[in-house]
Amino acid sequence: MGRPDRTRRSLLDAAVVVLSKDSSASLSEVATTAGVGRTTLHRYFPTRELLIRALVEDALDRVAEAISSAHPAEGPVVDALQRVTDTVVPLGPSLSFLHAEPEVYNARDLIRRWYEALEPVAQAIERGQADGSLRDDLPVKWVVDAYAGAILTAWDTADEGRIWLQDAPRLVMTTIVQGIATPPTDAP
Amino acid sequence: MGRPDRTRRSLLDAAVVVLSKDSSASLSEVATTAGVGRTTLHRYFPTRELLIRALVEDALDRVAEAISSAHPAEGPVVDALQRVTDTVVPLGPSLSFLHAEPEVYNARDLIRRWYEALEPVAQAIERGQADGSLRDDLPVKWVVDAYAGAILTAWDTADEGRIWLQDAPRLVMTTIVQGIATPPTDAP
DNA sequence: GTATTATGGAGCATTCATGTTCCATAATGG
DNA sequence: CCATTATGGAACATGAATGCTCCATAATAC
Numbered sequence: 001m002g003r004p005d006r007t008r009r010s011l012l013d014a015a016v017v018v019l020s021k022d023s024s025a026s027l028s029e030v031a032t033t034a035g036v037g038r039t040t041l042h043r044y045f046p047t048r049e050l051l052i053r054a055l056v057e058d059a060l061d062r063v064a065e066a067i068s069s070a071h072p073a074e075g076p077v078v079d080a081l082q083r084v085t086d087t088v089v090p091l092g093p094s095l096s097f098l099h100a101e102p103e104v105y106n107a108r109d110l111i112r113r114w115y116e117a118l119e120p121v122a123q124a125i126e127r128g129q130a131d132g133s134l135r136d137d138l139p140v141k142w143v144v145d146a147y148a149g150a151i152l153t154a155w156d157t158a159d160e161g162r163i164w165l166q167d168a169p170r171l172v173m174t175t176i177v178q179g180i181a182t183p184p185t186d187a188p
Numbered sequence: 189m190g191r192p193d194r195t196r197r198s199l200l201d202a203a204v205v206v207l208s209k210d211s212s213a214s215l216s217e218v219a220t221t222a223g224v225g226r227t228t229l230h231r232y233f234p235t236r237e238l239l240i241r242a243l244v245e246d247a248l249d250r251v252a253e254a255i256s257s258a259h260p261a262e263g264p265v266v267d268a269l270q271r272v273t274d275t276v277v278p279l280g281p282s283l284s285f286l287h288a289e290p291e292v293y294n295a296r297d298l299i300r301r302w303y304e305a306l307e308p309v310a311q312a313i314e315r316g317q318a319d320g321s322l323r324d325d326l327p328v329k330w331v332v333d334a335y336a337g338a339i340l341t342a343w344d345t346a347d348e349g350r351i352w353l354q355d356a357p358r359l360v361m362t363t364i365v366q367g368i369a370t371p372p373t374d375a376p
Numbered sequence: 377g378t379a380t381t382a383t384g385g386a387g388c389a390t391t392c393a394t395g396t397t398c399c400a401t402a403a404t405g406g
Numbered sequence: 407c408c409a410t411t412a413t414g415g416a417a418c419a420t421g422a423a424t425g426c427t428c429c430a431t432a433a434t435a436c
Contacts, residue, residue, distance in 0.1 A: 004412075022290035024212035026393060037414035042395065078369065100288065102210040111348070125368075135370050138362060141350045145341055146363050153337030154330075160299070162329045171326060175334050179367030180313075181266065182323050192382075214423060225384035230425070382433070391424080402413070 008044055010034040012058050015051060020097035027051070052103050056110060059094035064117040066091055072120045077128035078177055084121060085151060085169045092155030099152055118144055150176050196232055198222045200246050203239060208285035215239070240291050244298055247282035252305040254279055260308045265316035266365055272309060273339060273357045280343030287340055306332055338364050 014034035018025045027048060031041040045051035070083035088095070104110045115122075122144050128134030134143075154168040163171065202222035206213045215236060219229040233239035258271035276283070292298045303310075310332050316322030322331075342356040351359060 007412080021293065024290070027395095028393080038394095039396095039414055039416095040412080043413085046395080048394075102212070105209065132370055134368050135366075138359060138368060139351060142342075142345060142359050143363070143368050145345045145350065146338060146359075146368070149337055149341030149344075150334060153333055156337075157330060157333045162333065163327060171330050171334075174326060175331070175364070175367070177367050177369045178323075179363070179365050180322050180326060180331050180334070181365045182320055184371060195382080215425095216423080226424095227384050227386095227426095228382080231383085234425080236424075378436085380433100380435070383431080385428105385430090387428090388426085389424100390426105391422100393422090394420080396418080396420100398415105398417090400413100400415090402411100404409100404411070406407100406409080 007034075007036060007040065010036060011041055011044055011051075012055060015055055016059065016093045016097045019052075019055070020093050020100055023097075023100050023102060049103075052101065055097065056101070056104060059091075059098050060110075060113050060117055062091055062094050063088065063098075067117065067120050072124040073127075077124050077131070077133050078173075080124050081121075081147070081177070082169070082173055084124075085172050088151055089155060089165075089168050089172070092152075092159065095148075095152050096155065115144075118148060121147065147176055195222075195224060195228065198224060199229055199232055199239075200243060203243050204247065204281050204285045207240075207243070208281050208288055211285075211288050211290065237291075240289065243285065244289070244292060247279075247286050248298075248301050248305050250279055250282050251276065251286075251302075255305065255308050260312040261315075265312050265319070265321050266361075268312050269309075269335070269365070270357070270361055272312075273360050276339055277343060277353075277356050277360070280340075280347065283336075283340050284343065303332075306336060309335065335364055 011030070011034045014036075015030045018030050018033050027041055028038055030051075031038040034041070041051075045054060066087040067084055070080070070087045072080045072084050074080060098104055098114065104114070122140055125134060125140050125143050125147075129136040129140070150172045151168075154163070154172045155165075157163050158165040158168050199218070199222045202224075203218045206218050206221050215229055216226055218239075219226040222229070229239075233242060254275040255272055258268070258275045260268045260272050262268060286292055286302065292302070310328055313322060313328050313331050313335075317324040317328070338360045339356075342351070342360045343353075345351050346353040346356050
């Protein structure tokens with residue numbers, strides 16, 4: 001990875017951190033956080049809009065790649081979701097950015113691409129409802145959103161220091177899969 | 189409610205809608221949405237910061253009031269949470285605003301007040317863990333955040349047209365309380 | 377109906393992020 | 407070591423949002 005590539009990566013990484021906390025932060029802040037001059041930032045991303053666009057692309061790519069690498073179509077569905085959770089939780093800042101950016105919220109095609117990235121998860125959930133491992137009285141769309149939301153919440157909560165990030169995957173899976181109620185005991 | 193009060197309410201209502209979608213929207217947009225001149229907006233809220241502050245106060249009051257009116261300390265915990273869910277879901281825009289506003293995210297005292305408003309929920313969850321109706325292997329802080337996050341997700345999902353808002357309370361409760369997995373059957 | 381209060385439009389100064397250019401310096405590659 | 411490329415600082419123009427003032431008009435109260 002040459003110097004240009006490294007600079008570009010620094011900028012994207014800094015931008016995702018800064019802009020996920022405050023989507024209206026100035027480009028100076030982003031450049032400073034990346035340890036780079038504002039001039040250089042503009043050399044890589046001529047306008048703010050292009051930076052945002054590149055960031056969204058990058059975040060979507062990461063999410064899609066993380067999900068795909070967890071092979072959600074293989075093995076028992078709950079195990080598959082566990083693998084997805086483990087790989088996606090560390091993407092917290094990117095998820096947070098995608099969720100916070102009004103550019104994303106208001107652009108149809110970006111919402112579409114977000115759900116395209118989540119499509120393998122949706123398929124895993126459908127598979128689970130079909131094979132009886134997941135309850136089938138919840139809409140798949142809702143389950144996908146609730147699941148993604150739980151991961152995002154976990155990252156935010158860890159970021160605020162209310163839980164440890166290392167516990168996040170377990171908490172997400174227990175809560176989403178089994179719920180917070182005491183499970184009914186198998187009768188004695 | 190005199191004219192001034194109505195104008196103030198219009199402004200707060202419009203602001204919460206506009207700013208929850210884009211926290212950097214201009215004050216002109218807010219005024220226009222409220223059906224009010226920008227001059228009038230500035231008469232009620234001299235600076236943007238004061239408007240935001242008033243909005244946060246208002247949103248926190250609404251949440252606290254809604255929770256309190258659901259009497260979360262009474263009756264079976266799961267029933268209590270159902271009542272809280274029913275009353276809080278309609279506050280979607282206010283919740284969404286509190287969650288999106290960087291002012292809130294970065295001000296310690298506002299985060300503190302958010303959790304103060306949720307304190308009755310935290311107590312209900314503690315009560316549930318103590319009386320055996322809720323599993324006790326999840327940190328209360330996490331359960332509170334996961335629950336609040338699920339309500340927020342439900343509102344967002346309904347806003348995007350992926351579920352019906354009228355189904356939201358049921359979906360939240362089923363998902364959070366029982367989880368998405370098929371419950372283990374009581375033995376034959 | 378009149379007095380009082382609330383409103384909104386027009387205009388203006390200020391501030392700040394943004395985008396751009398130019399040049400000197402530093403890092404990299406041959 | 408030299409040529410090339412990348413960087414960053416300074417300076418500038420632009421535009422948009424903000425905060426404010428003044429005045430005419432509309433709504434409300436008495």
